[in-house]
Amino acid sequence: MSLYIPEGLPPIIPNAMARIERHLPYPGEILVRQGSRVEPEDTIAQALKPEPPQIINVARALGIPPNQVYRAMRREVHNKVEAGQVLARSSGLLGRNCLAPVSGMIANIDSETGYVTIAPDPTEYRLQATVRGLVMEVVPYESVVIETPAAQVYGAFGVGEERSGVLRLLATDPSDVVRPEQIDARSAYAILICGAGIGAAALRRAVQEQVRGIIVGGIDEAELRDFFGWSGIGGWQTGQHSWQWPDPTLAADPKLTIVVTEGFGVRPMNPDIFELLSSQDRQEGLIEGLTRLRRPLRRPRVVIPLTRSSGAQAEVSRSILQPGAKVRLLDHAHLGENAQVRSISSGPRRVSSRVNVPAVEVITSDGQVLWVPRTCVEVIA
Secondary structure, rough: OOOOOOOOOOOEEEEEEEEEEOOOOOOEEOOOOOOOOOOOOOEEEEEEEOOOOEEEEEHHHHOOOOHHHHHHOOOOOOOOOOOOOOEEEOOOOOOOEOOOOOEEEEEOOOOOOOOOEEEEOOEEEEEEEEOEEEEEEEOOOOOOOOOOOEEEEEOOOEEOEEOOOOOEEOOOOOOOOHHHHHOOOOOOOEEEOOOOOOOOOHHHHHHHHHOEEEEEEEOOOHHHHHHHOOOOOOOOOOOOOOOOOHHHHHHOOOEEEEEEEEEEEOOOOOOOHHHHHHHHOEEEEEEEEEOEEOOOOOOOOEEEEEEOOOOOEEEOOOOOOOOOOOEEEEOOHHHOOEEEEEEEEEEEOOOOOOOOEEEEEEEEOOOOOOEHEEEEEEOOO
């Protein structure tokens, strides 16, 4: 699969203003104002989250015909009921009790089926900032935009929600493969910087140790399916010409966010990415796993707020492909390697795959000269 991203953003941004958008899943109350400074654990908004209705088969629970449910009810429609309270009781000395499973309001009593519907009380949802920064925009009842000077790394794909934690370097080399025994209690609430790969067993160990996130060069597709339990989902499709995620609603949130910087398989992390992440070991970070393959495109990223904001760019400059530019190779044989552009073809040129395409001549770190398709290079600097 091609990892070419036409939006022009470099995969590594050492120092720039990062924009983090925090959205409420339901309309609610924004608790901060424009210009406020926030910390990662600050609650910036709150809302009441509606819960799905609970339908109880009261007739079966009491062992009575459906048309007798109304008589057995101890609460009427629109009455409030608490969890564990007696909802209905059958008559007689040995009468049975039916208890309310949740707190809420009785929405309906159906004498034809014997079912009673309870609308549960909504639960309080609190939205945290997850990053230190300055509130720049507030959309009433909906969202907050936070800006902070930060180093940023964009990945090839990711899975999981936004989560914050302290970066912890687990690999000593970009080509290391993380083993389960390397993840211990010291990794709790951390975002782990891994090397070339990680397996399903290590991911399960990370969940057990309450790890917040994983940053890794590559992951085998079978290991990812094993970890998420996606093996039986028809929406998972891989192939040479097409690929798509399973429906995320079909799998439970594992409480872990994964960002893959290179692609499927065991892939050494790009040296520049590994160096930047390693230099921020023990610093607070934010990991975002959301990946959107259709427009508007969305790449997963890691945001590391900088303690010193001097020299931070207000906006990230778009990368320009030109002779002398440092690029990351995206073709299968050299995925993740760094190279330097020597020349750019003025028209289609024949490459190793024996097709004529717009191409770029690059020289790799070991001195090898290659012609690669334009879509197989990504400008770093």
